[in-house]
């Protein structure tokens with residue numbers, strides 16, 4: 001009998017942690033490349049290499065300990081990933097697919113040639129180029145760092161020339177490459193999630209609505225309350241983009257809905273925050289299907305287990321300690337409430353956990369998710385008493 005291949009995960013944040021949780025029942029061996037033993041996933045795994053995802057040496061050494069390499073995030077040294085591929089290592093998603101997620105300019109250039117609907121954009125280096133773009137498209141405009149952005153860091157809305165001047169000055173000092181794009185008057189943000197095997201066989205999750213504030217995802221609502229025709233177009237786009245990028249594993253497609261027009265914002269070639277609801281909400285979670293896809297195993301059904309599922313992110317407020325709020329949150333809102341704590345220290349705005357509520361009625365389910373999230377996020381050692 002051949003043993004189950006060892007899956008190496010580059011990065012050890014909450015996504016790797018939830019991949020480990022999905023790997024356990026299937027007894028899939030996991031190894032991590034973590035920056036520190038305190039990383040969210042390293043805290044629950046005995047098989048950890050400590051190293052940097054940006055170091056060629058560390059990545060190549062890590063590859064030797066694994067049969068398949070996958071990722072918790074895309075902030076990795078792509079040249080070494082290509083080297084790993086050249087040694088015959090299975091890397092999923094491939095370096096080519098990963099480049100889409102790593103480089104917003106590359107992604108937009110490829111999507112334009114493929115004819116996918118995206119906001120107009122332009123790489124820019126100077127205030128004058130931003131002004132010229134704004135004169136054509138109108139203010140405000142959105143400027144983005146081409147690489148290394150997440151949770152809205154690396155996204156700026158500019159209202160005028162003086163905003164552009166200070167951003168360009170800052171970017172020049174910090175050596176950040178930029179692109180500018182049209183500001184879209186978004187009605188709703190949606191996400192398509194797909195798990196795809198090397199053969200191209202795939203499993204699709206229901207289209208969800210993501211609720212963002214200040215560039216950070218606060219809530220995910222499944223299924224999105226949108227007309228069937230829009231859902232169908234979002235699904236078709238998700239499949240087409242996954243095929244175009246030749247993603248193996250999970251992919252999330254972030255979409256803007258404006259009137260009845262759909263525009264692509266960006267893709268992630270891995271499990272994604274918009275799919276956390278699937279752990280309790282679907283027959284097979286995005287984490288399990290990601291592992292099944294990269295192992296080239298049969299995929300599981302991604303359909304919903306209940307009529308409504310709502311996920312709320314738990315964000316750091318500086319002083320809060322989620323762990324102190326767990327008993328109260330469970331008592332106040334159970335049943336059908338599932339808190340996930342990532343074991344991360346609280347910092348303002350940092351994603352340190354999430355909570356999922358399942359139910360039949362969307363509004364009632366959403367209220368339960370919100371109440372549970374608020375109870376958890378406001379907890380400190382002093383505010384929550386012992387459970388009764």
Ligand SMILES: Nc1ncnc2c1ncn2[C@@H]1O[C@H](COP(=O)(O)OP(=O)(O)OP(=O)(O)O)[C@@H](O)[C@H]1O
Pocket residue numbers: 119142144149150151152153154155181182183184185186189212215216254265266
């Ligand atoms: N062109 C745009 N017009 C209007 N709002 C936008 C535009 N681009 C981005 N946004 C808003 O900013 C949010 C974050 O943008 P984006 O997804 O590009 O950033 P990110 O930091 O890469 O995010 P992530 O956390 O998904 O990695 C979007 O979800 C949306 O709410």
Ligand SMILES: [Mg+2]
Pocket residue numbers: 254265266
């Ligand atoms: Mg995004």
